[in-house]
Amino acid sequence: MTREEYLRDMVRLWLGLPAGAEVPPLPDHLAARLLRDEERASHHRDQWGCWEFGFSDAHHRGALLVPEIDQWLADRRAAGCGGTPMWPDGHGFALAVSHDVDDLSHHVTPAQWARVARLRLAGRGGVKGRLRALAEGLPVTAWQALAIRPAPDLAATVERALDIEAELGIAASWFFTVWPISHASPYDCTYDPDDPCTFRGRRATVAEVIRAVAQAGHDVGLHGSYPTAADGDALAAEKARLERVLGRTVASTRQHWLHWLVDETPGHQAAAGLMIDGTLGFNGSAGFRAGTSLPFPSWPSGILEIPLTVMDAALFRPGAMGLDLDLAVTVVGQMIERIAAAGGLLSLLIHPGQLTDPKVETLMRRVIGQCLDRGAWTATHAAILAHWNRRAARLG
Ligand SMILES: [Zn+2]
Numbered sequence: 001m002t003r004e005e006y007l008r009d010m011v012r013l014w015l016g017l018p019a020g021a022e023v024p025p026l027p028d029h030l031a032a033r034l035l036r037d038e039e040r041a042s043h044h045r046d047q048w049g050c051w052e053f054g055f056s057d058a059h060h061r062g063a064l065l066v067p068e069i070d071q072w073l074a075d076r077r078a079a080g081c082g083g084t085p086m087w088p089d090g091h092g093f094a095l096a097v098s099h100d101v102d103d104l105s106h107h108v109t110p111a112q113w114a115r116v117a118r119l120r121l122a123g124r125g126g127v128k129g130r131l132r133a134l135a136e137g138l139p140v141t142a143w144q145a146l147a148i149r150p151a152p153d154l155a156a157t158v159e160r161a162l163d164i165e166a167e168l169g170i171a172a173s174w175f176f177t178v179w180p181i182s183h184a185s186p187y188d189c190t191y192d193p194d195d196p197c198t199f200r201g202r203r204a205t206v207a208e209v210i211r212a213v214a215q216a217g218h219d220v221g222l223h224g225s226y227p228t229a230a231d232g233d234a235l236a237a238e239k240a241r242l243e244r245v246l247g248r249t250v251a252s253t254r255q256h257w258l259h260w261l262v263d264e265t266p267g268h269q270a271a272a273g274l275m276i277d278g279t280l281g282f283n284g285s286a287g288f289r290a291g292t293s294l295p296f297p298s299w300p301s302g303i304l305e306i307p308l309t310v311m312d313a314a315l316f317r318p319g320a321m322g323l324d325l326d327l328a329v330t331v332v333g334q335m336i337e338r339i340a341a342a343g344g345l346l347s348l349l350i351h352p353g354q355l356t357d358p359k360v361e362t363l364m365r366r367v368i369g370q371c372l373d374r375g376a377w378t379a380t381h382a383a384i385l386a387h388w389n390r391r392a393a394r395l396g
Pocket residue numbers: 100101102223255256257258
């Protein structure tokens with residue numbers, strides 16, 4: 001499939017038109033934003049090797065928070081070009097809540113602490129690098145020793161998120177990492193499925209927690225480690241480990257640290273048998289990295305992308321947007337307005353480890369509440385994949 005054929009088919013599927021229908025051409029600047037041409041044109045990345053919002057043309061034009069492609073599609077529908085609606089059962093837009101389980105708890109087991117220490121103190125680039133790693137890593141590592149517990153309690157983190165979702169009657173996508181990680185970075189997560197924890201007041205293993213999340217009706221996916229963005233074999237090994245823990249296949253994924261390389265990662269994900277990715281967003285800001293909130297099969301890998309619209313860390317972290325709760329709710333509220341008006345999808349990422357901060361829980365409840373009040377279809381990434389495939393098959 002050529003680039004032009006792909007773009008024509010993409011617009012056809014978004015508009016819900018049957019095979020062979022006349023399709024309006026996607027304007028060039030929107031096609032470039034969708035296909036991430038700017039991420040190929042410049043090799044500049046941030047200190048973590050990520051493409052950040054400040055590099056993007058949409059940011060420079062003041063359009064980072066505008067789903068330009070969705071608005072263009074909504075205009076085409078209004079002009080009579082639309083067919084089958086995007087979302088099921090008369091819903092005008094959709095909400096997908098997800099969780100990256102980076103930290104299970106604010107406490108760590110002795111083994112987890114030892115892994116953190118090893119990663120922090122692992123030098124990079126010879127003697128100088130090792131000395132610098134020691135100087136930077138030692139104080140943090142020593143301080144973290146105070147957080148050691150034999151079986152860290154998940155009540156304020158994982159259990160809290162599960163309870164909020166049960167109360168609101170929604171299912172989410174939960175992304176877990178596995179250990180060991182091949183060539184782990186200092187940014188990687190350090191829990192193992194066999195590690196002990198305290199879940200619902202009883203001693204359990206992390207593997208039992210992962211299975212309990214799936215049994216509660218949530219979608220469990222892989223949170224591929226930092227190096228797997230560029231290492232297909234490691235990504236496949238992590239997926240296989242999570243599948244052994246879960247006892248079923250894993251289709252959903254999001255790369256840890258949003259470490260995603262435009263010409264490498266989607267291919268590695270597809271080759272590993274993953275089918276839906278939620279990585280395409282920013283660490284430093286809310287926004288529409290590909291100009292759309294809508295799902296789309298990435299080209300040429302075919303893996304279904306669910307663009308990440310907004311996450312807690314990007315809104316609140318000093319150095320990212322650094323907002324307070326009121327401003328964060330306002331900014332996300334404006335995005336919900338635009339997404340609802342254009343019939344898009346709000347992808348909201350909440351880190352369970354951050355739920356000990358009351359403003360993160362309030363944000364989560366308010367955003368979900370606003371979307372439900374406005375009639376959003378709420379779905380896991382796996383449910384969106386199933387819906388997308390059914391709808392695309394019907395359209396031919
Ligand atoms: Zn992560």
